[in-house]
Amino acid sequence: MVKFACALSLLLLAGCAEVAPYQRARLAHPTMAPGDDTVLGRDHMQAVQEGAMGGTVAASSGCGCN
Amino acid sequence: MQLRALGVSSVLTLTALEGSLHAEPSSVRWQSTGELSVYHDSDAITAVTPSVRAEVRDPLVGWSASGSYLVDVISAASVDIVSSASPHWQEVRHAGALGANYEHGEFALGANGSASYEPDYLSLVGGLVGSLELARKNAKLEMGLSYGHDTAGRTGTPFSVYSLGLDRYTLGAGLELVLDRATTFSPAFDAIFESGRQEKPYRYLPLFDAAVAPNVAAGASGEEVNALRLPGRVAEHTPDSRFRWVLAGRLAHRFQRSTLVLDDRLYRDSWGLTASTSNLRWVLELGNRFSIWPHARFHVQSGVSFWRHAYVGEITSGTTDVPVNRTGDREQSPLWTATLGPGLRWDFGDADPRDYSLVLEGDAAYTRYRDALYIDHRWSWLAVIQLARRFQ
Numbered sequence: 001m002v003k004f005a006c007a008l009s010l011l012l013l014a015g016c017a018e019v020a021p022y023q024r025a026r027l028a029h030p031t032m033a034p035g036d037d038t039v040l041g042r043d044h045m046q047a048v049q050e051g052a053m054g055g056t057v058a059a060s061s062g063c064g065c066n
Numbered sequence: 067m068q069l070r071a072l073g074v075s076s077v078l079t080l081t082a083l084e085g086s087l088h089a090e091p092s093s094v095r096w097q098s099t100g101e102l103s104v105y106h107d108s109d110a111i112t113a114v115t116p117s118v119r120a121e122v123r124d125p126l127v128g129w130s131a132s133g134s135y136l137v138d139v140i141s142a143a144s145v146d147i148v149s150s151a152s153p154h155w156q157e158v159r160h161a162g163a164l165g166a167n168y169e170h171g172e173f174a175l176g177a178n179g180s181a182s183y184e185p186d187y188l189s190l191v192g193g194l195v196g197s198l199e200l201a202r203k204n205a206k207l208e209m210g211l212s213y214g215h216d217t218a219g220r221t222g223t224p225f226s227v228y229s230l231g232l233d234r235y236t237l238g239a240g241l242e243l244v245l246d247r248a249t250t251f252s253p254a255f256d257a258i259f260e261s262g263r264q265e266k267p268y269r270y271l272p273l274f275d276a277a278v279a280p281n282v283a284a285g286a287s288g289e290e291v292n293a294l295r296l297p298g299r300v301a302e303h304t305p306d307s308r309f310r311w312v313l314a315g316r317l318a319h320r321f322q323r324s325t326l327v328l329d330d331r332l333y334r335d336s337w338g339l340t341a342s343t344s345n346l347r348w349v350l351e352l353g354n355r356f357s358i359w360p361h362a363r364f365h366v367q368s369g370v371s372f373w374r375h376a377y378v379g380e381i382t383s384g385t386t387d388v389p390v391n392r393t394g395d396r397e398q399s400p401l402w403t404a405t406l407g408p409g410l411r412w413d414f415g416d417a418d419p420r421d422y423s424l425v426l427e428g429d430a431a432y433t434r435y436r437d438a439l440y441i442d443h444r445w446s447w448l449a450v451i452q453l454a455r456r457f458q
Contacts, residue, residue: 019204019244026248026320030420031349031357034252034316037327037409039427039450040136041103041115044161049433051367051397052333052341054236054256055314 092458093126099454101136107446110143128169135162138184145288145440157221159184172199178212186267188217188225193236206242208254211235220267232262248320256312263306270299271394272439273379282376285435285442300379300388302395304372309336325349338371339398347409355413361429363405370398375437396438405431407448415456425452 019027030036047053098120105113115138123130138159160183167176174197182189193212200207214234219225240254272295274282282294314331329345342365349359372391379388407429415421427450434443 018202019247021203023247024244027244027250029320029325031325031327032250032318032320037347037361039103039452040101040117040119040134041105041113041138041450042429042448044115044136044138045105045113045448046365049397050341050343050365050401050403051335051339051370052310052312052331052343052365054238054258054310054312054333055254055331055343 092124094122094124095456095458097121097454097456099452101450101452103448103450105446105448107444109145109441109444112141114139128174129167131164131166133162133164135160137161157184157186159187167195172203173197185221186219190215191234204244208238208240208242210238212238216262218263218267228267230263230265230267232260232264235259235261250316250318252316252318254312254314254316256310256314258308258310258312260308260310261306264304264308265302265393266395269302269394271302271377271392272296272299273388274376275380276378279374279376279378282439284375284437284439286439288440291439296380300377300386300392302393304391304393305337307336311335323351333367335370337398339368341365341367349409349411355419357411359409359411361405361407361409361427363429363431364402365405366402367400369400369437373399373437375399375439394439396435396441399438400436401433401438402436403431403433405429418456421456423452423454425454426450427452 026032099118101115101117101119103113103115103117105111105115115136117134117136119132119134121130121132138161139156140159141154141156143154161180163178163180165176165178167174176195176197177193178195179190179192181191191212191214193210195208195210197206197208199205212235214236216232216234217225217229218232219229236256236258238254238256240252242250242252245251272291274295278294282291286294311334312331313333314329316330317328319326325348327345327347327349329343331341331343333339333341333343343363344365345361345363347359347361349357351357370393372389373393374389377389377392379386407427409425409427411426412424413419413422414424427448429446429448431446431448432443433446435441
């Protein structure tokens with residue numbers, strides 16, 4: 001699994017383009033940021049109604065799903 | 067109304083900090099957001115969730131800190147409650163989170179923690195996230211780990227008398243890649259291990275005779291179930307450990323006047339549940355101050371391997387013959403959900419339009435339960451209003 005992850009990472013890195021800081025105006029637009037569409041109420045509602053979880057590296061809060 | 071007042075007043079309080087905090091020009095930037103979401107579905111569940119978030123960061127020095135707090139007021143008279151002859155039910159949940167991050171050169175390290183409390187449930191989570199910029203900041207490697215402990219009990223009974231504990235360990239890794247001047251791609255992988263009790267203390271399942279079970283249709287009503295089931299009910303029981311694996315990806319592309327974001331998540335766990343979740347959001351700008359977007363989401367999952375909508379068993383005095391693992395939690399059943407909704411953002415700051423912003427969002431969702439008792443579909447609606455303030 002570790003070898004596979006390393007190989008995949010190298011493959012993905014190979015697909016990167018060299019973009020200089022002065023070429024990043026579009027990348028820096030706020031709508032490109034991962035947290036731009038965060039809705040706390042919606043995130044929790046989906047978490048308690050579906051069996052799947054995860055997908056973000058950061059720790060997520062636990063849920064009271066009694 | 068009190069909750070609405072709580073959300074709005076909290077935003078005003080956070081916003082009021084500006085006056086005392088930005089007397090001198092500073093590189094410190096603040097953002098505060100107040101949010102109110104209202105959820106209602108065709109299963110008679112309503113949730114009102116006011117929340118506040120705040121973030122402060124100094125991009126020159128490289129540190130940031132954030133916090134959030136929300137209250138969930140949930141009112142339910144769903145089929146699960148009615149079918150168990152329980153009265154209408156209402157509960158309040160409080161949840162808070164804190165985080166801090168420090169960047170030094172190409173390295174960054176962050177810590178975060180969160181807590182969620184309601185009278186019969188307590189969840190505590192803490193985690194660390196580290197990241198490393200690579201390839202002249204055209205790639206970022208991120209790794210995180212977290213530990214969480216959940217305690218489930220019964221309302222009115224102290225946790226010291228009755229509780230079920232669950233430990234959760236999460237290891238995550240992700241990459242953020244710049245593909246070109248307008249496109250990023252972010253794959254991520256999570257491995258989650260849970261150890262402990264995941265049964266719902268209030269949930270009791272009907273049992274059916276082996277000859278009757280095949281005749282119990284998915285979506286059978288409470289009356290039909292009561293007419294066919296054996297006397298008595300049995301408590302849920304699920305395996306005491308669970309491995310979850312998640313592979314996720316986020317593709318974002320910035321056009322001249324719009325942004326398209328695609329998220330996808332593939333999920334598999336040791337209970338046999340497989341799921342796929344796709345999310346699309348396309349933000350279209352109408353001038354400098356307005357943007358609108360359609361939002362679409364599709365989630366599909368199989369059930370856990372031991373899922374049955376009609377469990378076969380026999381309860382007699384002194385002996386119970388039932389499947390070892392059993393659950394009535396529809397969250398673990400085969401289902402799909404399609405969500406569609408619009409969003410609107412109005413930036414109304416003076417110097418920078420985004421200094422003040424108002425966001426309105428609405429979602430309508432349809433869930434199809436392919437193999438559950440009591441219910442075969444659900445319609446739900448979510449309305450969200452956000453007010454954000456940024457200042458320096």
